[in-house]
Amino acid sequence: xxxxxxxxxxxxxxxxxxxxxxxxxxxxxxxxxxxxxxxxxxxxxxxxxxxxxxxxxxxxxxxxxxxxxxxxxxxxxxxxxxxxxxxxxxxxxxxxxxxxxxxxxxxxxxxxxxxxxxxxxxxxxxxxxxxxxxxxxxxxxxxxxxxxxxxxxxxxxxxxxxxxxxxxxxxxxxxxxxxxxxxxxxxxxxxxxxxxxxxxxxxxxxxxxxxxxxxxxxxxxxxxxxxxxxxxxxxxxxxxxxxxxxxxxxxxxxxxxxxxxxxx
Numbered sequence: 001x002x003x004x005x006x007x008x009x010x011x012x013x014x015x016x017x018x019x020x021x022x023x024x025x026x027x028x029x030x031x032x033x034x035x036x037x038x039x040x041x042x043x044x045x046x047x048x049x050x051x052x053x054x055x056x057x058x059x060x061x062x063x064x065x066x067x068x069x070x071x072x073x074x075x076x077x078x079x080x081x082x083x084x085x086x087x088x089x090x091x092x093x094x095x096x097x098x099x100x101x102x103x104x105x106x107x108x109x110x111x112x113x114x115x116x117x118x119x120x121x122x123x124x125x126x127x128x129x130x131x132x133x134x135x136x137x138x139x140x141x142x143x144x145x146x147x148x149x150x151x152x153x154x155x156x157x158x159x160x161x162x163x164x165x166x167x168x169x170x171x172x173x174x175x176x177x178x179x180x181x182x183x184x185x186x187x188x189x190x191x192x193x194x195x196x197x198x199x200x201x202x203x204x205x206x207x208x209x210x211x212x213x214x215x216x217x218x219x220x221x222x223x224x225x226x227x228x229x230x231x232x233x234x235x236x237x238x239x240x241x242x243x244x245x246x247x248x249x250x251x252x253x254x255x256x257x258x259x260x261x262x263x264x
Contacts, residue, residue, distance in 0.1 A: 002028070003032040005248045024219075038066060059090055092127065094134055095130070175202060198243065199244055202225070212224065
């Protein structure tokens with residue numbers, strides 16, 4: 001069993017064959033897909049996808065690249081998160097790679113999402129790119145105000161940020177980037193993440209893992225990332241799948257576990 005803890009099924013890349021994409025995920029034993037919000041203004045589309053597929057769940061939040069155009073309140077996030085299949089807040093965070101939202105505004109919007117995660121008890125899905133020091137500082141400051149659950153998604157940052165996040169109780173999720181030839185340091189970080197804090201994801205339609213690199217990603221391909229992480233962890237793919245699935249279900253605890261397969 002596998003769970004794709006982070007994908008974007010609402011993106012237009014999937015519009016022509018969304019049913020087929022979901023069917024291929026199911027055929028690859030992906031039992032749950034969490035389609036992640038990048039704009040609160042489009043939450044109705046996210047919600048419609050969760051309604052359409054029993055095994056698709058969702059989050060609500062504003063990606064840092066959209067934060068300059070969309071400042072939502074804690075109350076708005078909390079209200080939308082009441083939807084029964086909304087299992088997390090985000091994705092939200094800091095992106096200094098594109099840096100197209102003023103940094104003080106990005107931090108303010110990020111803190112709003114943290115407050116919503118704290119109030120709802122739902123996990124925060126964190127986007128962090130080229131912003132390690134500020135990210136660590138905000139997380140430490142906000143955790144001091146009151147605990148909240150969170151995951152550093154599509155982790156590509158430094159070991160220093162990984163260690164800071166783990167010290168604060170966060171989980172860390174790895175995408176297809178971990179399968180790339182030049183990602184040896186990232187694989188070393190994944191190897192050292194405690195097994196109970198480890199997640200896998202696709203971030204589809206982006207970042208397809210080897211051997212699909214350069215193609216459009218999709219949830220079925222999470223199996224390839226899981227194989228690579230399993231190898232560096234000294235686990236079988238089945239063990240890694242069971243482990244990461246249990247971690248996702250514990251973190252996103254509002255999401256029900258899939259029904260057990262019938263005994264042979």
